[in-house]
Structures are given as structure tokens and as C-alpha cells.
Amino acid sequence: MAKTPSSAPVVGISVDSEQPGGYSKYPWYALRQNYCSSVSAAGGVPIVLPHETALVERYAGMIDALIVTGGAFDVDPALFGDSARHPSVTVKEGRTDFELAMTRAVLAADKPILGICGGEQLLAVALGGTLIQHIPDEVPNALPHEQPNPRHEAGHDIVIARDTLLHRVAGMDRTAVNSAHHQSVKSVPQNIVINSRAPDGVIEGIEDPARKFCLGVQWHPEFLISPADAKIFAALVAACRT
Secondary structure, rough: OOOOOOOOOEEEEEEEEEOOOOOOOOOOOEEEEEHHHHHHHOOOOOEEOOHHEEEEEHHHHHHOEEEEOOOOOOOOHHHHOOOOOOOOOOOOHHHHHHHHHHHHHHHHOOEEEEEOOHHHHHHHHHEEEEEOOOHHHOOOOOOOOOOOOOOOOEEEEEEOOOOOOHHHHHHOOOEEEOOOOOOOEEEEEOOOEEEOOOOOOOOEEEEOOOOOOOEEEEEOHHHHOOOHHHHHHHHHHHHHOO
16 A cells, blocks of 8 residues: 655545434544545545534644535525524534634635535535525425435536536536535635536535635535546645645
8 A cells, every 4th residue: 555645635524413322322422434545545634523612723833734524414594594404404503613713714724625515514604605494395396405316416417606615626617516405505705706506506616716726616526436536636736735
């Protein structure tokens, strides 16, 4: 096995938090291995970030890039100005508090950041955007964004806008993605670019062109369904060296 160079960028990855039960009768953290293996294959050094909010500035100084991961929970609607909460919304306040603080710290330092699925939604909120709380209630004739088939298979295609970071990275106008979400980005400030959409119009990716590398994708590229997926991780790691 080839050694990872000592100069390889360190990529912090947020983790999920679980209540007692299942793996342990005590609270525990969880992260699928393919997040880490995708970073490693791209030439980065993956490290996981426990939810120690007091250590956010220390974490932000230690890492070269941040990946905000997804999970079976939602961003609190109060964080993007909605006074009502849809019955389907489930929050994890401790996790969101930590990830929002980490996202803001990394954005302030202009270090590369990648938001994946729920991580894209959190990134959008941190950048001043809003979310659709439940796609079936707000998008007419919506695709099944919570796909019934396994997550390592494609759920639908997306169209990638030209002249965007995502298009430069992916090198294609259209690609297949998996889909595991009931929320999505609703709106973003004028300076934030929507780089891809599903056929039903749902936003699938956002980016901030004013930053070194600030990208959010609604799907899970760590499953490496499309050639574009590995390129996303490679571009994140490469951005650490510029």
C-alpha cells in the first residue's frame, strides 16, 4: 500500500451523533466508511470531528478542508427564518450547532468546504439561503427524492450548469446521482450560484464563486456512482494546495 505523503491535505469530516441503542447503550458517533475512503483515494488525510463546539477554532486551524456530511435529520427551520416546522422535520440541535459553527469558521478562513446532502443544506443556510422543508408538499410532480432503491445506485439525473465550478470539476453537462432527501435548497443570495438541478427543478448543487472552493451537492458522491463523484473529492483536495 502506498504511503500518504506527509504534506497531504487534512480533510475534517463531520460525523453523525446517535442516542443510546443499536451499536452502544451509550451515546455514540457514526460515519460511513466511504466518506473517509473517498478522501483518502483523492490524496487527502481524512479525520473525523467530534461535536466539541468549544474546539471549533482549534479544529478549523488544524484542517485544510471541511466536509459537512448528511444524515437522517434536518436543519431547524428557525435558522432560515421559517416560524413553522413541517411535521416531517427531525432536528439534531447539538450536531447542527457544531456543524454550523464549523462551517462559519471554515468560510471565514476561506478554506475549501464541501457540503453533502444535508451538509449542502446547512451550507446554504450558512451562506444566507433558505430550504424547502418537505419537497412533496412544495414541488409539483416532484421526483422521488427519497429513492426506493439502494443508495449505491442512481435515483435520477441532474443537469449541470455551464461556467460553474461543478461543471469544470465534473466535465459533463448531465450525470446520474443517488437521492436520499426530503428537503432541498429553496433560495440563495444573489452572489451564490445554483450549479445543477434535477429534472423536476429541485436544486441539486450550489457554490460560491468568490471563495477558493465552496461547493454543496444534494447527492452522496462518496458512493462514486458517476465519474464526476470522484472528481469532486479530487478537486476538494487539490484546492487545499492552491
